Amino acid sequence: MDFMKNKNVSITGGYWKNKEEINRKITMEAVWNRFYETGRIKAFTFDYKEEGKFTVHHFWDSDVAKWMEAASYFIGKGYDEFTERMEYLIVNNQMEDGYFNSFFQYPGKIGGRFSDRNMHELYCAGHLMEAACAYYEATGKDRFLRAMERYAELIEKVFIKEESAAFATPGHEEIELALVKMYKTTGKEKYLDMARFFIDKRGGSKKDYGDRWGIVGVGLYSQSHMPVREQETAEGHAVRATYLYSAMADVAKTDVDEALGTVCEKLFSDIVNKKMYITGAIGSSHLGEAFTVAYDLPNERAYAETCASIGLVFFANRMTALKNDASYADVAELALYNGMMAGLGTKGDDFFYTNPLEICLMHHGKDVSVKQNEWLPITQRKKIFDCSCCPPNLNRVLASIGGMIYGYEGDTLYVNQFAESKGEENGLWVKQKTGYPNDGHIILESNARKLCIRIPSRCNSFTANVPYTEENGYAVIDGGYAEINLGMKPMLVEADPRVYDDYGKAALIFGPLVYCIEGVDNKEIFALSIQSDTSFETEFDEGFGLYRIKAKGIRKNGDGKLYSPLKGEKEDDTLEFIPYSCFANRGESDMKVWIELA
């Protein structure tokens, strides 16, 4: 299938509309302001030529480009508050030969261009290309796109025709998927060829052996340990990995390359069956922000970068498009609602880069031990990070959820996500009315001949008012009108016993949402366990826009002795859960997702 373009889909209400609005009104502004204050905006517009005092970072361009991509999506939907800033930003300092990079164009640095694989030049270029495509699609204005086409031609010349760069493939993938977007936006096959070139070159060039992140395995960090088509397990830096895999899935689809598609399936399977948190977060290790071995999913020291969940969303959506299989969209949903949304505070102006599944403030200690625990993620959201990739990534994803909802192939329409919305593209239209994820009632209307509706794996039941058959995880019905009811009941989930960190524990889910308990609602949460046969009470929380859930559990009482013969003195208690994505919004607090079974 192809996804309906973001600008052809309007989210008209509910959870994602609310997040889109918070993004437009608060998060976009917050990110812009922080980027301005920290010099990112000035660096991008080469203001350093005048002031000469910025310390430009080599991936700042990508930060700004992601914000520009987000702004373009909003402009495409008719919001014009970002137009002036976009015009201000669009690359005015491109070199004669097409090169653009605020770090290497800093006075005295240009000699270093294309000399170091780890300096993010093609990564920044990729993000600029994504922004340029989005801006062109939003406005029809092509100055930005043409600038990026010139840059792409320079890249083709240096990396493909002349092979004159010091490295063969970039240390941080991104250009590959961006080139596919360039192809789709311009129709020029050349960009697809370039994407394919960078994919197939990876892991096969001696030029790239000097991976300075050998600390996480020679080449593993940047998925350069072997040719891409031979890879069977997800390895290394999780964001790099998922950006690469996304491009691979893109190319597998455009080329109808089944072998490459099979590689993508294996990599996806390795992630979701062995290396993914229940929140859809990935990359559990803080060293290298990377995947580690299968089932190594520690909760308290989870790295689980917001961008990695976003990368998984990208990969999952592309696999959905490649395979017409709802199980991929199901993973995208999980990562969106949990791993990704945990990265944004409810007010919309503060962020997590790392997203732990457990916080034990005791382990963070007082003065005496706080520095000991640098391996622990931070416990409160921040306004900006030195490496601030996640906030503008949230900007662009929250501005483009619309583009993840509907797919089509011929006159078949796929409903991949549930959100009150309407879409129209290529002669097909669809309307969806629902209060999901707070309510499982969904009304769909469409002119498609066939309607394929994802059967969500985390709902208890799926019923429709019309007959349906099941195919690749979709309920297939004749087009027109359908009412769906998803069984939305809180449910306890367990992990494979090989996930040692979750042993003897359960997590609470409710539809696509993973829940957690916080100290602010439950006092000493580490003395609590949950009844495996608990009933549940739900209560809507206006602030979160989602349900809270109460469950029955046990609180353990001590006798004041540090160690004593097993007595198991306990009392009944109630556990108050909130959606995991809403944690750490009410002050510093203990938190946990996986709760011991009573």
Add this chain to the structure above:
Amino acid sequence: MDFMKNKNVSITGGYWKNKEEINRKITMEAVWNRFYETGRIKAFTFDYKEEGKFTVHHFWDSDVAKWMEAASYFIGKGYDEFTERMEYLIVNNQMEDGYFNSFFQYPGKIGGRFSDRNMHELYCAGHLMEAACAYYEATGKDRFLRAMERYAELIEKVFIKEESAAFATPGHEEIELALVKMYKTTGKEKYLDMARFFIDKRGGSKKDYGDRWGIVGVGLYSQSHMPVREQETAEGHAVRATYLYSAMADVAKTDVDEALGTVCEKLFSDIVNKKMYITGAIGSSHLGEAFTVAYDLPNERAYAETCASIGLVFFANRMTALKNDASYADVAELALYNGMMAGLGTKGDDFFYTNPLEICLMHHGKDVSVKQNEWLPITQRKKIFDCSCCPPNLNRVLASIGGMIYGYEGDTLYVNQFAESKGEENGLWVKQKTGYPNDGHIILESNARKLCIRIPSRCNSFTANVPYTEENGYAVIDGGYAEINLGMKPMLVEADPRVYDDYGKAALIFGPLVYCIEGVDNKEIFALSIQSDTSFETEFDEGFGLYRIKAKGIRKNGDGKLYSPLKGEKEDDTLEFIPYSCFANRGESDMKVWIELA
């Protein structure tokens, strides 16, 4: 009470006799050889004057001194294999004014003496004094002791009379308890005055504010955050702390200083009721090798230095002597059998410095993540460490267990530890026959009028063939002959629920021994839980010289899915426990002390 001197007590059989013999035949030799190979011995004898190529470390003298103390204990018991080495080592390069330190006497360094609080000069001096006292008591030869008396006089002059050193109190305590030993050995009150001086000066001098380990709190690291008599909680570096507290308890007893005794009681109580592992290990934090907040006792990343358990033994023995209270000796026993003995491999030639209570090899990862986990203790014993304080500390403690068994006051004899042994001092004699800790049957004979026998807190029952009354944790009987039976049954123990890391778990103990399960006996130990009402089967293990224990548990099976609705599929299984002190002797393996309750 006073403890019978080590040389007046012979351990005649059983666990500690076996360990004493392993120490004499293997561990003493192994430590000597490693110290020779690494230059410690040559540095100590100033061989660097000839070769000029040693990098002498500023606390190497203490390593050698501890070995010398151990050798002296053996010499005192009639073993002469260490005599030649002792004569070779005894300080030949003392300066005219009494100073001795192989680091500062290294060419060009002498100007730095007494200039840096953290350079361990008085710590090294203290260990040399302990060795000198031990050698004098063993042999009656006083050359070493007189050399150390000259050094003590220099220290008195510099630190007390002139106050001319750059610091007021040492950064690492040790000299305080050593000076008490000097007092007891020589009878000279001056040394006791000096010990009291250093104790009371601590935390009260501006000279000492520049603690370079401010990272663990200004002054906290070296217990210098406030005057010692105002301290109520155990803080900072655990070895430093317990050495200081030991000296405080010594002085409280010799001075009959009740206020200082009360401080010691508070500090001891803070340790054993809030900051001690079930193994008697202390200092849970690897940063600063320190105590952290109450109940912060992580198992996998436990620092739990071998020397810290030894320090706790010292403190506990002195509290026993101060208070005539068996509960202190009970803690000494726990730390000896578990926290300390885990530090020595069963063969006697390899060591742990850190002693985790859980090893999850998965968390140590493959190449990709191994460096991430530097906060994790090592999983296999080593022959020597760069900072190799623990091995010679084991040498001296295992050569002096005899001195921890019997105490007396007037014609009352205290049996503080259980070991087949005989002792005679000050007109009192005692004989003990027992297979403890493998057997709870104990036969005691003594000419004491009153016999006070510790009632061990970790045995299920205490019976005697004669009437007894209870007093301060002792069973008090008329002297002569007594047969005691300790109920030795495996028992599950739970932790205070505020020890979050042990929540929902139980540990198995058997008498004084804490048990663990290892992967080598149990395959995937992280899929196992234990039945709270399990029966136990014991089986003697010749290699360990201790019992193994089998218990009933549950092994969890997955369905191959990473996450699935709670089913709790399980099968009955058997857990095979070994004594914790014997872990990591059969290859690298998962290990845990605290087991989830089924």
